[in-house]
Amino acid sequence: MDGGTDILLRGDEAGLGTPNEDMTSLAAVAGLTEIPQRLVLSLGFGIDAYHGVNHAQVLENIAALERAGAYLGAFSVTRHHPEGVLYLDAVRHAAECTPDHPSIVQGSVAAAMRGEFGDTHFTSRTAGSELFINPLMSLYFAFELQGLADRCHYLDRLEHTQLVRQAGRAVEDYRDSLTRRRPPRVIPH
Template identity: 45%
Template sequence: MLTSLQPPFFSAIKDSRRVLIAGMGGGFDVFCGLPLYFALRAEGMEVTLGNLSFSSFSPLAPHPLAPALIEVTPEFRVSESEYFPEYYLSCWLQAQGETPHVFALRKTGVQPLLAAYRALVKHLSIDTIILIDGGTDALMRGDEADLGTPHEDAVSLCAVYQLAEERPELKTYMVSLGFGIDHFHGVSHWNVLEATAELARAGAYLGSFSLTPEQRPVQLYRAACEAVFQQMPRHVSIVNSSILSAIEGQYGDYHATDRTRGSELWINPLMAQYWCYELVPVARRLQYRQALMDTLTLSDVDKVIRRHRDSVNLRPRHTLPI
């Protein structure tokens, strides 16, 4: 084992015992954390899954752990038309013989989400939080030509940043999977690599590593995605479908789902790489972080981002010179 060439991320988390892997942008982001989930569990760690949820889940859990936090269980009664990937993931995990630990966090502003993260960390004695971004737009600082879909990512980033400030013993990381996917939302990956280089200079870039088809955690990730896609055929995840296509070696304008027909995709091997960062330095790059901290709703968040974009000189768009 060439341990001296392992990405620093592995060394950073090797002593973790109770890990929360949380999708930061909502939707199917938590699925992007499944390869890590299965790998860390195989190492003997206690791992819990969380996700910023797009679901209306308040009637399903009359006794939430916090106003913006519930545990999702297979016992929920969910209609076939309801968008609830966290529920179907919980059901799939149980079908594999696991005791599912899946939590949903409501789409809110920073303060309610911070309260939810506080409650979850306390409830489970979490020592490590890994936020997962399906894509790379969580690295945008605020003055790029296009930010992609920044609202949910920024709220999650700020909430966990504040929690890390309150609890210095808590280890916090941000990991992205799906390099190139956010081109669909206008992001220039020149800016993604610029951010990574800046974080590398600060000692906060913890390396990258690839997911390949023969890895058992990757096989379980694929199985989970395919099972949930069958349960939610109208909402097949474009992000995870693209990542799985990249893992299997597809390239270019390849469409695994009809949801992307009519657009041009760039499926590529870099989509199958985890890019790992210390969370606090990533959050400190966010130019409107301070203004977000007191937000209560996503409408508040939208106003903050719009005001910031109106107040700064947006930098010209760059494309990768390759």
């Protein structure tokens, strides 16, 4: 499960967001081949723009995963579903328990579920940045894990890392080895 969409990046995009934890988790579960059904869910389309993710490239990657048979579809959680009510309650409760450090990802998804849009801030942690709260943040995108893992260009470089900083260095080394990165694109509409 990824809060955001940076787990869907293969490595040669304009920006990777914050891949270390996501991709080490992906690599670890990809190695658990005895588990028959392994899925990846992504919630929070648009959140990773703050960390340099180009969401046109995310959509391009989802299309490629569809062609490969690894995209399983998407579903929405709304504030009108029982699950949505429970989710909003959990986000509210967590924010009350951690008032100095509420989750930006979960707060953004909750704001989208409440119908908020655009540069809407719910915590001082996002001060000085421009947010794009939007209805797509409440969509869960589902993928077959192995298909996603097969498309990540540097996943094998993470296999023998043990610390987050080692994983970060492996990602940086991969990025430094690229002769060309995919240029960012604009969603045309």
